[in-house]
Amino acid sequence: MENFVVSARKYRPATFRSVVGQQHVTTTLQNAIQSQHLAQAFLFCGPRGVGKTTCARILAKTINCTNLTPETEACGVCASCVAFQENASFNVHELDAASNNSVEDIRSLVEQVRYPPQAGSKYKVYIIDEVHMLSNQAFNAFLKTLEEPPSYAIFILATTERHKIIPTILSRCQIFDFSRIRVDDMRQHLRYVATQEGVGAEDDALHLLAQKADGGLRDALSMFDQMVTFAGNNLTYKDVVQNLHVLDxxxxxxxxxxxxxxxxxxxxxxxxxxxxxxxxxxxxxxxxxxxxxxxxxxxxxxxxxxxxxxxxxxxxxxxxxxxxxxxxxxxxxxxxxxxxxxxxxxxxxxxxxxxxxxxxxxxxxxxxxxxxxxxxxxxxxxx
Ligand SMILES: Nc1ncnc2c1ncn2[C@@H]1O[C@H](COP(=O)(O)OP(=O)(O)OP(=O)(O)O)[C@@H](O)[C@H]1O
Ligand SMILES: [Zn+2]
Incomplete structure (x- = not known):
């Protein structure tokens, strides 16, 4: 039997175009890439599970792609794209500050920044998730690097709690506010995933799931998985009402x-x-x-x-x-x-x-x- 991969991971978008409901972000990023006006530090703010990490990864992949498509998307086949897709790229570093928030963690990352990217690549990208969780000390250690980064370094910081980010960081970043995903967009995405998975679903069933997810697409997909485990490959509105314990x-x-x-x-x-x-x-x-x-x-x-x-x-x-x-x-x-x-x-x-x-x-x-x-x-x- 094939290993079960949760839908939220299986259907993580790999291109800007396939990101749902964040066009204001993706278009601006693509324009910046196109016109080569890329900021060196970005701050992605917004609720949980709306595509911040996803967009950070797409941005990282796209700016190192050696064969961009006319639509400013990564080609997916060049050496850089392949390394990235196999999680084997040396030019992208991810740090989850929720679990690695010590000075040592940030120091070892900052150390890294001194070394230029591998031959053939333009940028080294540092993605720091949940950046508001860094300890004060860690923040300060990081600030120096953010003030004078080498030209090949790009920082993408993501947070669900923008108000916890100190002004010195804010002022150095280009800030993007990610939106909650609209129910209708979410329903359409769920329909797409359902079709891919060979799951039949009533429209009202998907609608209710989307509503209950309250703006977060990751939550919607997790609930969808849960529902399919519960109800099998034919999802009715009744199933969802019963399983999510919502009142009709x-x-x-x-x-x-x-x-x-x-x-x-x-x-x-x-x-x-x-x-x-x-x-x-x-x-x-x-x-x-x-x-x-x-x-x-x-x-x-x-x-x-x-x-x-x-x-x-x-x-x-x-x-x-x-x-x-x-x-x-x-x-x-x-x-x-x-x-x-x-x-x-x-x-x-x-x-x-x-x-x-x-x-x-x-x-x-x-x-x-x-x-x-x-x-x-x-x-x-x-x-
Ligand atoms: N805008 C979106 N378009 C398509 N899929 C999305 C979107 N947002 C979230 N998802 C789905 O949810 C999963 C998690 O998204 P992601 O990690 O990008 O969210 P996040 O905003 O970084 O959340 P967190 O703040 O919790 O880290 C993705 O793998 C994808 O399947
Ligand atoms: Zn490529």
Whole structure:
């Protein structure tokens, strides 16, 4: 049997073009290579698993490639590219500062910098991951090198915590901010991986995975692997709901339907059903807030694009948003946010949520009522 390679590693992009959702970074880097205006130090900032290390490696490979393609990509076949792909290049050094953060670690790297690249190569590239983890001493040892690097040395620093990088480093680097990956881009990438792996998957299943990954593509791919182990080569939306332990949208739609009809008992029974399934109560509160936010953005033809769900579910949102008065959605969001804030302190958390549902169930009527009392007539009287 073949060794199983996790998808996040197997599908690490090898070219700028195949990096998902970071065009602002890849295009700028390619232009710099093309016009030979390469900075000597880069700082890649951004959340976990969005392609910082990946882009650092592609940059390292591309600037040493002896046969660049017209699209400014590494050729993948020259001696330098081959050495790089086999992890045998002497011109690229990687240091993970999360596990190697001592002065000695950085000293041995700095030592290296004095020796020019091997014949035939232009650059020596130093990639330092999680650079904010370097000890103070290590940072200082490194700073000297960064101030006066030999012309062949390129430094690529990566961090998830830009605020921890001292100004002296920041000012010496060209800074790139990596974005969270959009749900839709992620879904498309998951579809690509699924096809490559011979896995059939419902669109909604991939959509939900992408949503749960919260902007990180590595997480999305890990979850995908986990799902396939669990469900086999045919991934349904139900599988994902069950395995990730998320609550189906349907519950939230039913909840709001009930609340709009002032059907308190329906709302309370639904809460009971959710709890019977062993679903976390606080997640339910957060999920309700997200659902209401979904309705809010669907109130407007422009903001509706902020809703990152599949087309089928979007239709459901738009329909429910039309049925729910804006004042109801806003007040409900306030109440649910308050419920969320006070959740940890509540002695009886179920009661706390039930109480919120009661307030919500009478909100629609109350909103009308409040509007009557404080309407234009009431305002006139005050004056
Ligand atoms: N933008 C992206 N396009 C395509 N694949 C990606 C992207 N971002 C992450 N991945 C996938 O996730 C894996 C990990 O990505 P990478 O190591 O580049 O992330 P990172 O931003 O450096 O994360 P960390 O800060 O945790 O080191 C890659 O091997 C790749 O499979
Ligand atoms: Zn090459």
């Amino acid at each position: 949208y349907d519950y939230y739609f039913r909840l709001v339907d009930g609340l709009l009809q002032e059907n308190l008992s329906a709302a309370l029974l639904l809460l009971d059903e959710v709890m019977q399934q062993g679903f976390d109560l606080h997640n339910f509160v957060v999920g309700t807030a997200e659902h209401l936010r979904g309705l809010l953005v669907c109130k407007d033809a422009v903001t509706v694009q902020l809703l990152e769900v599949s087309d089928g579910i979007k239709k459901q949102y738009v329909a429910q948003a039309q049925a729910a008065p804006l004042a109801f959605v806003l007040s409900a969001l306030n109440l649910v946010s308050q419920c969320d804030r006070e959740f940890k302190q509540a002695k009886n958390q179920r009661l706390h949520v039930e109480l919120t549902l009661m307030k919500l169930a009478y909100l629609n009527g109350a909103v009308q009522f409040v509007r009557d009392v404080n309407g234009p007539e009431a305002a006139k009287k005050k004056n």
